[in-house]
Amino acid sequence: MNPFKTVLYAYLILLSGNTVFSQELENNTTQQSSNxxxxxxxxxxxxxxxxxxxxxxxxxxxxxxxxxxxxKNTIAYPPAFKDYRRLAYDTGMYVGATVIAFGILYAMPESATNWDKQAMKENGFAYKWKQNVKAGPVWDEDDWVLNYVTHPYSGAVYYMTARSSGFNIFESFLYSAFMSTFFWEYGIEAFAEIPSKQDLIVTPVIGSAVGECFFYAKKSIIKHDRRVLKSRFLGYTTLFVIDPFNTLLDSFGYKEKxxxxxxxxxxxxxxxxxxxxxxxxxxxxx
Structure with missing residues (x-):
């Protein structure tokens, strides 16, 4: 079977199962409280x-x-108001994390990233960025894991950053689309390669779908005292995986006004x- 179809079907199964499971947990908790x-x-x-x-x-x-x-079973998540301050802090954390991610990708072999390091060294990063932006977008030949696993996950993290700050589905999708398009494809990554057609679509679209499942999962975890299978360790680990920047921000003692x-x-x-x-x-x- 085509690798793209395999990943797509796996995502659809994961999304449907995760959503049903999370919503069922939420309904059971709500029913217990109402009874x-x-x-x-x-x-x-x-x-x-x-x-x-x-x-x-x-x-x-x-x-x-x-x-x-x-x-105890009605913890306010997501916040009842749009927390622009939280979103601004999270976005600032993205900048620092992206610098680290860029360094890791630059250190990886060219066979994995398709980055032309020699041209970047000879002509400079700014020249390469202008050249890539003018040439794109194109259908890239990156490994399918990068295109259909890591990019949707990145889109889901972008989505969760806004969703956990009190923004609705459409607003969170717009944030994911903005970050994946202008911050990454035409921003950081354009210093190394031409913007990718499939990444411009897959990252915000599939990423937002995965992110909404993350959102329901996080609601269930929080309602169960931040536990997964009665384990606080698994609970916090899962929260960090599905919403890393908000989890870090909360661990630093962030409080709403x-x-x-x-x-x-x-x-x-x-x-x-x-x-x-x-x-x-x-x-x-x-």
Whole structure:
């Protein structure tokens, strides 16, 4: 069978299986949270006529234990707002990582990368970049692993960078397309070779499809206390593989800007007076 078809079919099977598995985990977690029992609590307050007599009335609400359990399974991922600051930090990390990646590729043999190192040395990097940009894009002859494995993975990482910063599917795809096209194909890689037709398509398109599966997988991992098969090590390792830059950023102690909210909301129902019990809800996000 053609290697391209083999990889394509493998990706389709991986995407469908990964999506079903992740969504099933998410649905099971959501169903467990929604099936929490509604317990009956008691509110006691002093009678105005006699401070020594306490009247108690029953009302229905979630107990403190249930509330804690529900909150544990509803960790805010992705963020409820577009975190441009996180995306900017991640993009800055790309620059540093790309310099390292360029050095690794330059050190690899020409048979693996198809880079003309001699021309790069003789005419300079800038001259070679202009020459390659004018000549492209072309159908390259790179190894199929580079074209149909590493490039889709890179596109998925680009996609996850935006998706984990609160951006939607379309916006994350645009970010992946921008980074793969202008940052890599017509940017860094153009210093060494002519932009590739298949890379311009495969990286953002298949990469975004893989990235959305990564997104559902990350949601499931986070909801399960960052564990995979009950292992914290496997959980963090998987998170690093599917979303390396956000995982690194979080490990460095990144925190969103503080957000506070104060509102009045019903917290129960008083059967004695047949009235709703109201309270102040204060939330703070760091």
């Amino acid at each position: 929490l029992p509604l317990l009956e609590n008691t509110v006691a307050y002093a009678n105005p006529k006699n401070d020594n007599i306490l009247n108690s009335f029953n009302y229905n609400s979630l107990s403190q234990i249930d509330t804690t359990h529900a909150n 503080q957000k506070t909210q104060l509102n009045v909301a019903p917290i129960g129902f008083d059967k004695g007076t047949n009235k709703t019990v109201w309270g102040l809800n204060f939330s703070m996000q760091f």
